[in-house]
Amino acid sequence: MTWLLVVLGGAVGAPLRYLTDRAVQARHDSPFPWGTFVINVVGSLAIGMLAGMASAGAVGPRTMALLGTGLCGALTTYSTFSYETLRLAERGRGGLAAANVAASLSVGLGAVFLGLTVARAVFA
Template sequence: MNWLLVVVGAMVGAPLRYLTDRTVQTRHDTVFPWGTFTVNVVGCLILGVLTGAAAAGAASSHLQLLLGTGLCGALTTYSTFSYETLRLAEQGARLLAAANVIASIAAGLGAAFAGAGVAQVRWG
C-alpha cells in the first residue's frame, strides 16, 4: 500500500507544479525560470519541515511517503532546472544561467534548513 501513498501525493504534486510554474512565470517578463525556481524552493521547504518532523517523531513513514516522496517528488524538478539553465546559457544569458544555479542551490538549502528549524521549534 505504500506505493498508493506515493501515487496520491504525486497526483497532487504534478498539477500543483505545472499550475504554480505557469502562474509564477506569467507574472514575470523575463527569461529567468521563476516558476521552476519557486516550486523547487517550496519543495525544499516542505521537505525540511517534514524531515524535522520525522526526526522529532511527529511524522509517520506514511506521511513521509505521501508528502516527501509523492508530493515533493512530483512538485520539484531537477531535470527542468537543468534544462532551463542549459537553455539560458545557449541563448547567451550566461549570467542568468549562473545566477539560476547559485540562487537555486542557496535558496533550496536555505529553505530546507529553515523548514527543519521550524519543525525543531514546533516539535523538538
C-alpha cells in the same frame, strides 16, 4: 501499500507544479525561470519541515511517503531546473544561467535548513 501513497502524492504534486509554474511565470516578463525557482524553494522548505517533523516523531513513514516522496517529489523538479539553465546558456544568457544555479542551490539549501530547524523547534 506505501507505493500507493507515493502515487497519490505525486498525482497532486505534478499538476500543482505545472499550475504554479504557469501562474508565477505569467507574472514575470523575464527569461529567468521564476516558476521553477519558486516551486523548488517551496518544495525544499516543505521537505525540510517534513524531515524535521519526522525526526521529532510528529509524522510517520506513511506521511513521509505521501507528502515527502510523492507530493514534494513530483512538485519539485531538478530536470526542469537543469533544462532551463541549459537553455539560458544556449541563448547567450550565461549570467542568468549561473545566477539560476547559484540562487537555486543557496536558497534551496537555506529553505530546507529553515524548514528543518523550524519543525524541530515546534515539534521537539
